[in-house]
Amino acid sequence: MIIRRPGQVAPGLHMLGDPGVPVFLLDGDAPVVFDAGFSCMGPLYAGEIEKLLDGRHPARLLLTHSHFDHCGCAGYLKERFPGMEVGASPNAVKVFSRPSAMATIRALNHDAAKMVAKAAGVRVPDLPCRDVTVDFTLEGGQEIPAGPGATVRVLETPGHTRDCVSFFIPEKNALVCSEAAGIPDATGYIICDFLVDYDVFLDSLKSLAALCPEVVCLGHGCVLTGKDARGYLPEAVRQCEESRGMFERLLEEEGGEVSAVMARVRAFEYDPKPLPKQPEPAYLLNLEARINTIKRRMQKA
Numbered sequence: 667m668i669i670r671r672p673g674q675v676a677p678g679l680h681m682l683g684d685p686g687v688p689v690f691l692l693d694g695d696a697p698v699v700f701d702a703g704f705s706c707m708g709p710l711y712a713g714e715i716e717k718l719l720d721g722r723h724p725a726r727l728l729l730t731h732s733h734f735d736h737c738g739c740a741g742y743l744k745e746r747f748p749g750m751e752v753g754a755s756p757n758a759v760k761v762f763s764r765p766s767a768m769a770t771i772r773a774l775n776h777d778a779a780k781m782v783a784k785a786a787g788v789r790v791p792d793l794p795c796r797d798v799t800v801d802f803t804l805e806g807g808q809e810i811p812a813g814p815g816a817t818v819r820v821l822e823t824p825g826h827t828r829d830c831v832s833f834f835i836p837e838k839n840a841l842v843c844s845e846a847a848g849i850p851d852a853t854g855y856i857i858c859d860f861l862v863d864y865d866v867f868l869d870s871l872k873s874l875a876a877l878c879p880e881v882v883c884l885g886h887g888c889v890l891t892g893k894d895a896r897g898y899l900p901e902a903v904r905q906c907e908e909s910r911g912m913f914e915r916l917l918e919e920e921g922g923e924v925s926a927v928m929a930r931v932r933a934f935e936y937d938p939k940p941l942p943k944q945p946e947p948a949y950l951l952n953l954e955a956r957i958n959t960i961k962r963r964m965q966k967a
Contacts, residue, residue, distance in 0.1 A: 667890070667891045667892055667894060668888050668889075668890055668894050669681065669685075669888055669889040669890070669891065670685050670887070670888045671685065672684070672685065672688070672714070675840075675881060675883065675889045675891065676838045676840050676881045676891070677838065678692060678693045678694065678816065678838070679691070679692050679693075679835070679838060679840055679881070679883075680692075680693070680714075680718060681883070681889055682710075682711050682714040682715065682718075683703055683707055683710050683711050683714065684707070684710075685886075685887055685888055685889075686886055686887065686943075687703040687704050687707060687735055687778075687886065688701075688703070688883075688885075688886070688889075689701050689702065689703050689711045690842055690883050691714075691715055691718060691719075691724070692812050692816060692818065692835065693718065693719065693812075693813075694812040694813025694814070694815075694816045695812070695813030695814065696725035696726070696811060696812050696813055697719055697722065697723075697724040697725055697726075697812065697813075698724065698725065698726050698727075698728060698810065698812045698818055699711075699715065699724045699726070699727045699728070699743065699750075700727075700728050700730070700833060700842045700883070701728075701729060701730055701736045701737075701842075701844065701885075702727060702729065702736060702737050702738055702739045702740040702742075702743055703735060703736070703738055703739055704734075704735060704738040704739065704775055704778045704779065704782065705738035705739045705742065705772075705775040705778075705779070705793045705794065705795040705796075706738075706739075706775070706778065706779035706782055706790050706791055706792055706793050707738075707739060707782070707790075708738075708739030708742035708743060708746070708793055709742075709791065709793075711739060711743065712742070712743060712746045712747070715743075715747075723747040723748070723749060723750060724747055724750050725749075725750065725751065725812075726750065726751050726752070726753055726810065727740060727743055727744070727750055727751070727752045727753070728752075728753045728754075728804065728810070728818065728833060729752065729753065729754040729758060729798075729800075730830060730831055730832065730833070730842070730843075730844035730845075730846070730885070731754075731755070731758060731826065731827045731829050731830040731831070731844060731845075732754070732757075732758040732761040732762060732767070732771075732798075732827065732829050733771075733827065733845075733948075734770070734771040734772075734774035734775050734778070734795070734948065735774075735775075735778065735886075735944075735948070736844060736885065737754075737758075737762075737771065737798050738771070738775045738778070738795050739793070739795070740752055740796075740798045741795070741796025741797055741798055741799070742793060742796060744799065745796075751801040751802060752798070752799060752800050752801050752802075753800065753801065753802050753803065753804050753810075754798075754800045754803065754804060754829070755803065755804050755805075755822075755829045755830075755831050756803045756805075756829075757827075757828045757829035758800070758829035759800045759803060760829075761829060762797070762798040762799075762800060768795075768797065768798075771795055772794065772795040774945065774947060774948055775794075775795040776792060776795075777945045777947055777948075778945050779791075779792040779793075780792075781941070781945050784941065785941040804820045804831050805820060805822075806820055806821060806822035806831070807819070807820065808820040812835075815837050816835060816837055816838070817835065817836060817837060818833050818834075818835055819833065819834045819835070819836060820832075820833060821833065821834055821873070821874070822870075823843065823846035823870035823871075823873070823874065824862070824863070824866050824867075824870060825846070825860050825861075825862060825863050825864070825865075825866040825867025825868070825869070825870045825871075826844070826845045826846050826859050826860065826861055826862070826867060826870075827861060827862060828862055830844065830845070830846050830870075832844065832846050832847075832870075832874060834877060834879070838880075838881060839878075839879050839880040839881065840879060840880070840881035840882075840883065841874060841877060841879040841881065841882050841883065842883040843874055843882065843883065843884065843885070844884070844885035845859050845884075845885045845886075846867075846870055846871065846874065847871060847874055847882065847884060847898070847899060847902055848871070848884075848902045848905070848906065849884060849885060849886050849887060850884075850887060850888070850898070850902075851887070851939060854901075855905075855935075856901070856902050856905045856906075857935065858871070858902065858905065858906040858909055859952050859955075859956060860906070860956060860959055861952060861955040861956060861959065862955075862959065863959065864910055864959050864960060864963055865963070867906070868903070868906055868907070871899070871902055871903055871906060872903055874899055875899035875900055875902070875903055878896060879895055879896075879899075880892060880895055880896070881895055882895040882898055882899065886944075910960060910963075913927065913931075913956070913957055913960040913961075914960060914964060916930055916931070917957070917960065917961055917964065922961065924954060924957050924958060924961065927957050928950070928953055928954060928957060931953060931957070932949075932950075932953065935953075936949055936953075
C-alpha cells in the first residue's frame with residue numbers, strides 16, 4: 667500500500683502533518699517523534715502530537731539529518747513539550763553549531779513558508795526557525811526504548827549528507843529513513859540525493875534494502891507498506907545506479923559544464939512537477955551537489 671494521507675501507518679506508528687513534509691510519531695511509554703519538518707508547520711505537528719498522546723508529552727525527538735526541512739521546528743517542539751530530549755548525529759551537532767549553516771536553514775524555512783501558503787491557498791504562520799539544541803548524540807547500533815514492544819535502532823546511513831541516520835523499529839519491521847532511501851514522485855521516478863558521496867549513499871541504500879522492512883517511512887511524499895515497501899528499496903538501488911549513468915552521460919555531452927547539466931535535468935525532474943514540491947532554492951542546491959558528486963567521481967576514475 668502507498669499511504670499519502672496522515673494517520674496511522676502501523677500499530678502505534680503515525681504520520682503527522684502533511685505527507686510532503688511529514689513528521690512521524692511512535693507511541694508508547696516513552697513516545698518518540700522523528701524529524702521536525704518546516705518551522706511554519708510546528709503548530710500543526712504539535713497539535714496532532716497532543717491529540718494522539720492525550721496530554722502526554724513525547725520523550726524524545728530524533729532527527730535524521732540537519733537539512734532545513736527535517737529540523738525546522740525542532741526548537742519550537744522542544745519549547746512546546748518541556749522535558750523532550752532532542753537526539754541527532756555528531757555531525758549534525760556540528761552543523762547546528764555553525765552560525766552560517768543556521769542562517770541558511772532559517773532562510774530556507776522562510777522560503778518554505780511562502781511555498782506552503784501558495785500551495786494551500788491560505789495564509790500560514792511564517793514562524794522563525796529557532797536554534798536546534800541537541801541533548802544527546804546518536805550512534806549506529808544504539809537502541810532507544812520507546813516502551814514495551816517498541817525499540818528504535820539507530821542506523822548510520824551517510825551519503826545523502828554526512829550526518830544522515832535512519833531508524834529501524836524491529837518489533838514493527840518499520841523503517842524511518844528520510845532521503846537515505848531516495849524520494850519517489852507520482853510517476854515512480856526516484857530522486858536519489860547522493861549529495862556528498864555516491865558510493866557511500868549506494869552502500870547505505872543497499873544496507874537498508876537488506877532489512878526487508880514491511881513499512882518504509884520516507885522523508886517526503888508517502889509511506890509504503892507490504893508489497894510496495896518490499897519492492898521499493900531494491901527499485902531505489904536500481905534507479906540510483908541508473909541515475910549515476912545518466913549524470914555521467916550528460917556531463918560528457920556538456921563537456922563537464924555543471925550548469926548546462928542542471929538545466930537539462932531540471933527540465934524533466936522539477937519544472938513539470940506540480941506543487942507541493944521542494945522549494946526551488948533547495949532543489950537547485952541539491953541538484954548541483956548531486957552533479958558535482960558524480961563529476962568528482964569521474965575525475966577520480
